[in-house]
Amino acid sequence: MTFDAERFRHLLGFEERTADPVAAEIEDKGDFLIERLRLRLGGEEVRGFLTRPAGAAGRLPAILYGHSHGGLFSMGARELLDGREYLLDPLGPVFARAGYVTLAIDMPVFGERARENEGFAAKAALWHSRPLFGRMLSDHGGALTYLAGRDDVDATRIGAFGISMGSLLSCWLSAIDERIAAVAHLCAFADLRTMIALGKHDGHGIYLTVPGLLNEADGGSIAALIAPRPQLVCVGEADALTPMPAVERALADLRPAYAAAPGRLELISEPGVGHRETARMRAGVMAFFARWLQG
Template sequence: MGLTPGTLWSLLGYPGGPPGLESVAIVEASTEGTMTVEAVRLTISGKDVPGTLLRPRAAGPRPALLYAHAHGNAPGIGRTELLSGRPALLSPYGPALVEAGFAVLCLDMPGFGDRQKDGPESALAKAALWRGRTLLGQMLSELSGGLDFLCRDPGIDATRLATLGISMGATHAYWLAALDPRVRACAHLCAFAEIAPLIDSGAHDLHGPYMTVPGLLAAGDMGDVAALIAPRPQLVCSGADDPLTPPEALTPALSRLRAAYAACPGALSILTEPGSGHAETCAMRDAVLSFLRHALA
């Protein structure tokens, strides 16, 4: 069985694809310097999904980022990462992306931020599996609803959308890009690696249970997922000393990607930082901003 977006949605527990966005409410809007900050609430599958949307104050349809927040064993952070950052980042991405001319949307994932009341990650993952679904599938279906929201906003250029994230957010970023052709480009940091070698070494247990996709390895691995993004632009950043992306798991994943981009090698950018662990570096930040300016030009 080869991997296709339809196959992936089925493995995630959504054989008919994501349910889509039902409604949107703007809860609050304010101005901070050269950007506007909107608190939004999306309704997806009957669930309230809170989000933060940043926009440059200058008028005109803007390219936009769906920014996926990280995990970091810090469920209280969630979407506040966009404006407040987290230890794995040099600084918050939100202001830097707005300064570069992008609108940015970040949603609280189940069990994170304002949704901690939904329950802890382990309980949510177990409940999803009992129901024939996966927590990763729920997260990606909600992020797909975030794309619906961006595509319907008259202030957003729906032909210039990208995904971005670090760690769990990186996994979300490249999976969503693989699943949804509306994503024109994808940049991800500190998560890309084949799962099979991680299982062999036991390093897969460094990931949270949200990431479990029953049956994926019978059809492919993470490199095959990210390969579905080709020929759309993709940036992969990794730390050479990151325990989540060790060479035995990163190298085969990158090999699959390079093969997928053989006909369009200029669309694939890879940065592996020597001496760096599970954290963003200055070179990664520069690469991300340069990549997005070019990919969404």
């Protein structure tokens, strides 16, 4: 059986979602605006945060932001405004000042949705062969639909960004949804089979368990579905969650997909760096999105 975007959607139990606005509060921060959103998503009211440039006219490039995990279930989408210990600083204001509309929503079991814990939700989903990460990606796809439909967004210039769990949200959604024009992902790219062989897979949450996936694909072949759309991979070479043998195996699977698209696959690999963003990664992300979303 051919592993393609449609097959991947099936393994994930991916569902198409719409995200309809219920309410919005706007805060003017001077050079950028914050929208505190309530979106009706899959029958549930979900919190979201959006940042955008102040005073900008017309349709702007946009970024769908996947928030991270890090065991802090109370954070969720607020990461866009508050940042995390492994980010240099919060990216919502940074992206807005650079000219982007950026949206983050609470994933299931995070933020306001943390009333349901990860193990409870994942185990119930797995009994139905519907992994929790498939539910997360379905919601992330609904957020993308909302973002693409906004009057201030150019739907042909939407990128995806994330670190850690947000990296996987961004990469895997890009693999199954061609509306994402370019993706930059940090600190999660790896070959899962190699991680299991090394005994490093248990550092990742049960949310990521997708039954049967490794019979057909792995980190590199999933990311290869994004080609020839631009992709930036950032890794820390001392990151215990993505050991370098697993990163190198995934890169070996990914690179051939870009053989006919030179310059569209970029790698920033930082020696001695663990599970965190660096100044070089930040500069690379900003330059990457400027090149592919702003032209």
